[in-house]
Amino acid sequence: MIPAERRNHILALLQDKEFISINDLTENLGVSHMTIRRDLQRMETEGLIKQVSGGAQILRRLLSEPSxxxxxxxxxxxxxxxxxxxxxxxxxxxxxxxxxxxxxxxxxxxxxxxxxxxxxxxxxxxxxxxxxxxxxxxxxxxxxxxxxxxxxxxxxxxxxxxxxxxxxxxxxxxxxxxxxxxxxxxxxxxxxxxxxxxxxxxxxxxxxxxxxxxxxxxxxxxxxxxxxxxxxxxxxxxxxxxxxxxxxxxxxx
Structure with a gap:
């Protein structure tokens, strides 16, 4: 799986879960912790996810301005x-x-x-x-x-x-x-x-x-x-x- 496909797969997994761990991602995708960390870092820089301790969350989307x-x-x-x-x-x-x-x-x-x-x-x-x-x-x-x-x-x-x-x-x-x-x-x-x-x-x-x-x-x-x-x-x-x-x-x- 090329990096772009892997990141799309991570994003798809996060659509269904509030949180996913690095361990789960390495097992699911069959790659190293370092590879997953690089993917998550790039995805956060692109505004797609938020990295948290041990894994990642989907970015919360603000739909309207609070009063x-x-x-x-x-x-x-x-x-x-x-x-x-x-x-x-x-x-x-x-x-x-x-x-x-x-x-x-x-x-x-x-x-x-x-x-x-x-x-x-x-x-x-x-x-x-x-x-x-x-x-x-x-x-x-x-x-x-x-x-x-x-x-x-x-x-x-x-x-x-x-x-x-x-x-x-x-x-x-x-x-x-x-x-x-x-x-x-x-x-x-x-x-x-x-x-x-x-x-x-x-x-x-x-x-x-x-x-x-x-x-x-x-x-x-x-x-x-x-x-x-x-x-x-x-x-x-x-x-x-x-x-x-x-x-x-x-x-x-």
Whole structure:
């Protein structure tokens, strides 16, 4: 069996099982552990599976974006730690972008007292938080088509606003991310995130590890366009090793 056929066979086996072990695969396919590990590594890089201790799982697929209220209740401590660390990276007198999401909202809690920034966001909750806390920094909302569940502006109108700006630090969020990059089930988010990549000198993904090894229909930002990832210390060890070999900085808080 040639490698491509073997990987297709592994994928077919995973469609029927939540988990399959390396031992089971070596017995089923009649090849060595090393061969299976190479296959699994390539399949994970291609966004097909997630490697876990002793074997592999199929990547979870995100079919729709969770609502703001759903996300607000999840991983609050991790988001606060990520937001606190990210806030400490922001130098004086710069322009930052905060992507729509509750991790961006957590970051706001650590910068609202600053008056030296220009803060751009497509998130209505982010802008509302900063206004209600009397933030003296300059604020820009991108506008755009209103995504009601996510409480944000999306689509080409929002992207045009971002494209007209020069941003020092672009903080990107994600409901799903993996070794290929940031994915989304919402096509309206794609031009917004791509505009942030083009307009920002540094692109920083702020996202807790519960979103890792999930995928969705649209690849919004390839991993090669991300300079830094800030996540929590629950990121799986194999994910840590794979990201450590990429041209980016991985920070776990």
């Amino acid at each position: 703001h209220s759903q996300k607000e209740m999840l991983c609050a401590a991790e988001k606060d730690a990520i937001g606190r660390y990210a806030a400490g990276m922001i130098p004086a007198n710069c322009c930052i972008y905060l992507d729509a999401g509750t991790t961006s909202l957590a970051l706001c809690a650590h910068i609202y007292e600053r008056a030296d920034l220009t803060i751009v966001s497509n998130d209505f909750e982010v802008i509302n938080y900063l206004i209600s806390h009397n933030c003296q920094s300059g604020l820009i909302h991108t506008g755009g088509q209103v995504q009601k569940q996510n409480r944000s502006g999306i689509g080409h109108l929002a992207a045009q606003t971002i494209a007209s700006l020069s941003i020092d630090l672009g903080f990107l969020s994600a409901s799903s991310w993996e070794l290929r990059g940031i994915t989304t089930p919402d096509p309206g988010k794609v031009p917004v995130k791509q505009a942030v990549v083009k307009s920002s000198r540094q692109r920083i993904l702020i996202c807790d590890s519960s979103k890792y090894a999930q995928t969705a229909t649209y690849l919004a930002v390839p991993i090669s366009d991300i300079n830094t990832i800030i996540t929590d210390d629950k990121l799986p060890e194999h994910g840590q090793r794979m990201l450590a070999n990429m041209d980016l900085k991985l920070i776990m808080v």
